[in-house]
Amino acid sequence: MNSKLPGHVDIPRLRQGKVGGFFWSTYVSCPNPDEAGEDFLGATWRVRDTLEQIDISRLLIEKYPETFTLSLTADDVKNAVVNGKIASLLGVEGGHQLGNSIAALRQYHALGVRYVTLTHTCHNAFADSGGFLPGIIPLHHGLSPLGLKLIDEMNRLGVLIDLSHTSDDTARQALKYSKSPVIWSHSSSRTVHDHPRNVPDDILDLIGRGPDKTDAVVMVNFAAGFIAEPGNATVAAVADHVDHIAKVAGKEHVGIGSDFDGIEEVPVGLEDVSKYPALIAELYRRGWTQYELAGLAGANLLRILSGAERVAHELQAARTPPVVDLYDQRTDIPRGARVEL
Structure with missing residues (x-):
């Protein structure tokens, strides 16, 4: 595979960019609200579409075994890098892809999924989204009761909680409630550039490894509209976001989330995955150590990821039971019905 593909990612450019691993985002768009309905009951076929996305991701990983290896744990990632492979982790980018079902989460996990974004640009049965532009009306004012249960099961399984796309209230509540560390898979700094998809400083202040803080990493998005005013998105502008998140939350709590092949306009100098070294060089010039x-x-x-695995091991060792709560708006089961294990 030597030809350059459309978009931002292909094997030659991954190698040129010195990429050791990345998340394959199994993404299905939010349903039309008229199809989903007020209670999100009309678009559960999003589960089918997500399974197909997981399937194609795994098929591609298997098709190029000399390049990719499916990675399920932090140790898998390290072993892949040592062996010259590109670690491939799977994620699901939106709670709407669960079809209102915590049981679906378990099945995604069994197929290799290691993060779930609590929301995409739409609210769902579990949590409020931040939308894409200001003005989205809150539904749950953060996490719903079922959303809290979802986090319980994500913690028990070791599935990373991803807070990109969520409302600020959802993010604050999830940070305080989760027993496991969390991520923002592709978000930047709202102070550096005021965009609702970026993380404000008051939430960055909640990140850390001390008392009343939650370990987390904010993985910086390269979408030009998240980085700077039109025409000003550059490598240096992206580095400004990295620097600011590091200043507020600490350098241990920032990462690279690019969102390549999920965005249209990119910064000058960071046009695709081959250009990652440009960002590293810019930060090195600014005094970042190796x-x-x-x-x-x-x-x-x-x-x-290791922290989430550790919490999952502890919860499972304590025989914490699986979460079997059902969405109380379902019409195909009697109200108040429960599953007991």
Whole structure:
């Protein structure tokens, strides 16, 4: 595979960019609200579409075994890099893709999914989205009761909680409620550039490893509209976001989330995955050490993944039961029905 594909990602450019691993985002768009309905009951076929996305991701990973290897744990990622492979982790980019079902989460996990974004640009049965532009009307004012249960099961399984796309209230509540570390898979700094998809400083202040803080990593998005005013998105502007998140939350809590092949307009100098070294060089010029840059490039995320695995092991060792709560708006089961294990 030597030809350059359309978009931002292909094997030659991954190698040129020194990429050691990345998330394959199994993304299905939010349903039309008229189809989904007020209670989100009309678009559960999003589960089917997500399964197809997982399937195609795994088929591609299997098709190029000399390049990719499916990675399920932090140790898998390290082993892939040592063996010259590109670690491939799977994620689901939106709680609407669960079809209102915590049971679906377990099945995604069994297929290799290791993060779930609580929302995409739409609200769902579990949590409020931040939308894409200001003005989205809150539904749950953060997490719903079922959303809290979803986090319980994500913690028990070791599935990373991703807070990109969520409302600020959802993010604050999830940070305080989760027993496991969390991520923002592709978000930047709202102080550096005021965009609702970016993370404000008051939430960055909640991140850390001390008392009343939650370990997390904010993985910076390269979407030009998230980075700067039109025409001003550059490598240096992206580095400004990295620097600011590091200043507020600490250098241990920032990573690279690019969103390549999920965005249309990119910064000058960061046009595709081959250009990652340009960002590393810019930060090195600003005084980042090789150890801090290693954290940014992947070690910080691996710490979070290891932390989630540790919490899952502890919960499972304590025989914490699986969460079997059902969505109370379902019409195909009697109201108040429960599953007991």
